[in-house]
Amino acid sequence: MRRIQTTKLVLFVLMLVAAVVFAFYFPRLTLPFGFAYIIYLMSRPFTLRLTTGSRKQRLVYFAFMTIALILLFLPLFATFYNIDTDFMKLSAQLPEAQRMMQEKFMELNEKFHGRFGFHLKIDPVRYVMNKIRFQGDLLLSRFPDYLTALFEWMLLVPLFLYFFFMESKNFGVRFLRAIPNSIFEKTYVLFTQFNIKFGEYIVAKFIEATILGTLVTIGMLAVGFPYPFILGFIAGTTNILPYIGPVIGFVPALLVAILSKDPNVTVWEIVVIFGVANLIDMILIFPLLVSRIVNLHPIVVVMSIVVGSQLGGIVWMIFIIPFVAFFKLLFKEVYKDLSVHL
């Protein structure tokens, strides 16, 4: 009896390990799969309400798929469509930007000399410009690969999304049947909690980013700051990363303020706009939307983001938080059980 139970448990663990290995070695398949799963989790509370007792399930799913795909792929497609012209424009503006940055740096260096009595013998502007040119060339040379990947995702994401909408129940039942009896209750409850938390976290961050981006855009429009929409969009998107995101989102706006020739555009304006927007986020939006979902210590959050960036770049920086919240839950459960049985 015990041998059969152990064999079932070992087989189940092996199945999970195989799934993780597969996911790691075939990212071209697992990334769109994971992406479709995230959209599915995000839309689940709405689709569940709309399809309960309704015979128009397929219509609701189709409507959600269309909305999700338009929202996701249209901006990407527009970016890809205009990338060569934008790149040309940017390349034409680069020497001018370099000259302005050089002037600002020289001014700063002179101030430094006045204060400390020697010049800084570094050339950060040339270093940054070389980096930008190198990355730009790399981006252009890899452009066909990115385009292929985009088309691949356009095909795979709807396919997987349709699978999740139509087949997730049957698939879920089969997966649950494979779980050995000895760990079924706990695994099922933790798996469900993770799915709910993950979906809620993504939706909450999405709403938080939209509100913050809108606040920044409105503030910039009010004071007549240049590029309000693109800078608001960057501020909102980077805000998805907790603690580090707001700082990253502030940098492009700060650069625009420093490099602008317009005397009405000042650094103080942008500091106040970002300060107020982030204060509203910290006092109102974050506690109401996000903190109740992932109850983690700020130090744990920052450490998780650093680990996430090492694991898999920007994507893992965003998604590692709900995973850490899940592991916290898992350890708490295991600890509770150990404290009872030991």
Place this chain on the structure above:
Amino acid sequence: MSYENEMRDRIGRGENTGERLDIPLLRYMWDSSPLSFLKKESYHDFFKKISVLNSFTDNEIRLFTGFLHRREFMANEMIFKQGDSGYGFYFIFSGSVNIFSSPAPSEELGDFVIKLEKHQYFGEMGLLEEFNRRSATVTAAENTVLLGIFKPDLDRMLQVYPVLGAKFLRETALIMANRMGQITREIVALKKRIKELEQRV
């Protein structure tokens, strides 16, 4: 007008009925029909025989079965242990289970409490309490099939079918009330017995 007559009339008038054939529903109705030649008991027949769920309509039983998990246990396999975190409530669909009052059960040491048979249920506290610890150990007395409902299923039921969820919660509360009544009666009987023994001594 019955559903069948309404459909017949609409088809006769050449109108679009607007309904698709729901195969799982038809299969469920076929399996649960009293005229069905299937020998095996359907979930519908099973729940019809459980007294505490007799306020459920046929359709509510059909919806309710959609939230259940079928778990198969071999003879002597542990279902849960005393002290484990509890999340689920089980109905015995076939077979039987033994309940023990110790985490490492032994019949010789007198840990055996009761044997539960088909159509009986256990573990309802796990569904209602927020941090439940199992108060007894349960093992399968023979090859057993259980139908379990767990906390996430109850949450989903309350969200999707609130009336059904409330009805099920009411029935679960009734089960707990019955158990409490039973325990009270046993305590009274035990106290009486202790008094008798004291008087005799």
